[in-house]
Amino acid sequence: MTHEKAVLVLEDGTRFTGRAYGARGETIGEAVFSTGMSGYQETLTDPSYAGQIVVQTAPHIGNTGMNPEDPESRRIWVAGYVVRDPSRVVSNHRATRSLDDDLERDGIVGISGIDTRALTRRIREVGAMRAGIFSGELAELDATEQLARVTAAPEMTGQNLSAQVSVEAGEVVPAEGELIGKLAIIDLGIKSATVRALAERGFEVHVLPQSTTIDELRALNPVAVFYSNGPGDPAASESHVELLQHVLRDRTPFFGICFGNQLLGRALGFGTYKLPYGHRGINQPVLDKETGRIEITAHNHGFAVDAPLEGVVDSPAGFGRVEVSHIGLNDQVVEGLRALDVPAFSVQYHPEAAAGPHDSTYLFDRFREMVLENLNRASAADSEGQA
Numbered sequence: 001m002t003h004e005k006a007v008l009v010l011e012d013g014t015r016f017t018g019r020a021y022g023a024r025g026e027t028i029g030e031a032v033f034s035t036g037m038s039g040y041q042e043t044l045t046d047p048s049y050a051g052q053i054v055v056q057t058a059p060h061i062g063n064t065g066m067n068p069e070d071p072e073s074r075r076i077w078v079a080g081y082v083v084r085d086p087s088r089v090v091s092n093h094r095a096t097r098s099l100d101d102d103l104e105r106d107g108i109v110g111i112s113g114i115d116t117r118a119l120t121r122r123i124r125e126v127g128a129m130r131a132g133i134f135s136g137e138l139a140e141l142d143a144t145e146q147l148a149r150v151t152a153a154p155e156m157t158g159q160n161l162s163a164q165v166s167v168e169a170g171e172v173v174p175a176e177g178e179l180i181g182k183l184a185i186i187d188l189g190i191k192s193a194t195v196r197a198l199a200e201r202g203f204e205v206h207v208l209p210q211s212t213t214i215d216e217l218r219a220l221n222p223v224a225v226f227y228s229n230g231p232g233d234p235a236a237s238e239s240h241v242e243l244l245q246h247v248l249r250d251r252t253p254f255f256g257i258c259f260g261n262q263l264l265g266r267a268l269g270f271g272t273y274k275l276p277y278g279h280r281g282i283n284q285p286v287l288d289k290e291t292g293r294i295e296i297t298a299h300n301h302g303f304a305v306d307a308p309l310e311g312v313v314d315s316p317a318g319f320g321r322v323e324v325s326h327i328g329l330n331d332q333v334v335e336g337l338r339a340l341d342v343p344a345f346s347v348q349y350h351p352e353a354a355a356g357p358h359d360s361t362y363l364f365d366r367f368r369e370m371v372l373e374n375l376n377r378a379s380a381a382d383s384e385g386q387a
């Protein structure tokens with residue numbers, strides 16, 4: 001355990017002095033808190049956290065180390081990491097490394113030993129803010145200069161971060177069991193648990209770069225298109241919204257998760273807005289309006305779709321009727337959308353869990369059913385055409 005000093009500075013001027021943790025140096029990002037008691041490996045490797053300094057409200061992190069099975073992507077993506085009391089001992093039969101090893105390997109500047117409860121309350125009162133962590137020599141930098149560096153950084157609103165996290169070239173994951181067909185995933189920051197859940201349901205999964213064009217997509221001729229979770233502001237992702245509008249016009253079945261839900265909302269003509277401090281954790285109650293069932297779900301979002309919670313409305317962009325399918329019960333936020341005249345739906349939360357409860361895996365089955373129905377309808381129309 002080091003006693004080297006580190007400082008965390010919020011853009012409202014609040015300062016916390018603690019110990020250096022992970023890599024040394026300086027990092028600036030949006031400070032957000034995650035209430036997950038477990039699953040730090042999945043949180044850290046979720047590309048949706050790019051650009052964010054993650055504060056863990058659970059005080060003791062690192063106990064189970066890092067293992068080769070649980071990463072959600074190829075690296076740690078958080079811009080910075082805040083832990084009250086990092087575990088000094090790694091104790092788990094699956095662990096091959098410590099959390100500290102990976103934080104250092106990926107150059108993640110962190111801070112420990114600060115009052116994470118006070119910090120979380122500050123974020124909850126003021127809202128998500130830009131923050132900086134300074135350690136090594138930079139911990140001694142003048143406080144005014146530290147604050148100036150924080151406020152000079154861009155805010156999360158307006159940022160398009162997809163290119164930073166997406167694959168550069170397409171990757172194919174074979175289907176398990178009976179093959180349904182090719183599924184095109186637009187990789188905006190996909191997690192490996194999502195790819196697995198889709199491959200397990202018979203899709204040959206094509207993970208495509210975020211820059212994929214509609215001509216490239218049509219050339220692949222997929223049975224369906226999927227938009228992943230990912231970092232950044234959905235309002236800054238115009239090219240992905242336009243691509244999705246082509247997909248909807250082609251009537252290719254569509255499913256989206258998290259960022260994918262926000263982009264479906266925008267493609268249908270709704271707005272998106274920034275939540276005061278977002279939802280990040282693994283025990284968020286969500287109502288499925290269709291069944292009346294309440295699911296406990298995994299969340300990680302700072303933005304949300306602005307659509308009427310009740311009733312069926314016309315898509316402002318002309319894609320027919322739409323309804324909000326799921327509602328977050330803590331604060332009545334849109335947690336899912338369903339189009340009634342084109343084969344498309346999405347959820348704002350994480351049915352793939354990783355980490356989190358598995359209440360919502362039925363959504364992958366719903367998607368599979370929708371794709372199969374669409375294929376049956378197309379082949380029935382074909383044989384009618386031949387008769």
Ligand SMILES: NC(=O)CC[C@H](N)C(=O)O
Binds near residue numbers: 232233301
């Ligand atoms: N996990 C996600 O896909 C996050 C989506 C978006 N970046 C948000 O913060 O709301």
